């Protein structure tokens with residue numbers, strides 16, 4: 223028996239243990255190169271994890287809440303602190319930045335399918351007068367802080383197998399937006415197979431398994447696998463600022479947040495906003511069996527979604543905006559935790575048993591993802607600060623309407639208008655002009671002197 227046959231037999235045995243033999247359905251039709259490709263794709267699958275996720279889902283789709291005691295998580299607001307306290311936190315944050323102890327990680331491996339954009343989401347131009355992409359806005363905010371701090375901020379960019387090359391090329395084409403290249407680390411997350419309604423793994427071609435990025439919860443394990451975690455340790459980082467690629471207003475590496483988190487004993491801190499309405503598509507912060515958690519918006523049961531407190535406000539109103547700080551010792555532990563995979567119903571292109579391509583217009587199968595917030599319980603407890611939505615949260619998720627490029631652009635421009643008014647510019651002088659202020663000029667509205675305003679043509 224030649225080696226190819228042996229490898230096929232190995233794959234067959236493995237597959238039959240998990241009821242996935244159909245993946246070899248086309249094997250005999252394939253040429254040698256395709257056979258090799260298919261077998262190596264099969265060998266790399268974590269079939270046990272697929273099986274576990276499927277069983278869990280089948281037994282109880284809203285599994286995460288079964289048998290759990292739920293309680294709301296209260297968030298503090300910056301407004302509850304005195305000016306003095308806020309200054310103390312901000313200066314603690316600056317001190318950590320000046321010592322180079324804070325890095326930033328952007329999770330940018332997602333597919334952006336709701337936006338209907340094929341490229342990496344961070345490359346998206348939301349139509350600002352400057353034409354800056356989301357990545358550029360983030361890079362310039364970090365550059366601004368690191369110049370003030372006099373220390374570089376190590377920036378880690380998580381991509382997925384399907385958008386890695388495009389992402390790196392985008393950065394190269396734009397000369398890293400002026401970011402010092404040696405402080406920019408790209409690392410690739412993992413992928414998991416898509417499955418159908420019966421838990422069977424789908425194929426995207428006769429020699430190819432249908433894979434999708436395995437969720438942002440892979441970030442810490444991927445940091446470890448790729449050596450990026452070692453890089454963090456070498457640099458002496460103590461905290462990592464985590465954020466979604468799609469928030470046009472994110473205050474990357476916010477010194478106030480860093481200082482506040484570092485002044486508390488917990489290894490995880492997060493920002494939240496008050497939910498606008500019960501069905502708003504954001505996860506909700508809560509305690510589950512006494513541990514800090516997030517219930518994702520896709521699985522919030524109605525009785526939780528609409529529950530009110532005695533003042534008539536939403537009981538579970540702290541919306542998760544995916545802005546976190548993680549202490550490095552926590553990340554090291556988290557990198558070895560196996561988070562459960564959740565199933566998400568999506569439109570997935572694949573081939574059927576006859577080899578015909580299925581290109582669905584409605585969700586037809588499941589992707590498997592693990593979520594970063596599933597690490598929160600492991601922290602024991604965490605601090606959450608409520609921030610002003612109009613200052614820090616402008617997500618770009620949908621093609622149009624709420625949470626779209628248009629809504630994010632308007633929020634950002636409105637925010638900058640407020641900065642100008644706070645700097646003394648009258649509304650008469652501004653008129654209906656839309657002025658965009660470069661993050662290189664101002665990080666959060668500071669520094670808008672008369673000279674700067676003149677240079678902006680105001």
Ligand SMILES: CC(=O)N[C@H]1[C@@H](OP(=O)(O)OP(=O)(O)OC[C@H]2O[C@@H](n3ccc(=O)[nH]c3=O)[C@H](O)[C@@H]2O)O[C@H](CO)[C@@H](O)[C@@H]1O
Pocket residue numbers: 329330331332333343380382411435436437438465466467468503504505506516518519541542543544591593594595617619
């Ligand atoms: C799972 C998760 O985080 N959900 C949060 C996410 O929802 P949302 O529905 O946006 O979650 P997505 O999983 O689509 O994406 C969140 C972020 O994770 C990245 N990503 C996603 C999948 C993947 O395999 N790899 C990867 O890097 C995406 O590029 C994006 O930056 O943001 C909302 C705020 O805007 C929060 O209220 C949700 O609780």
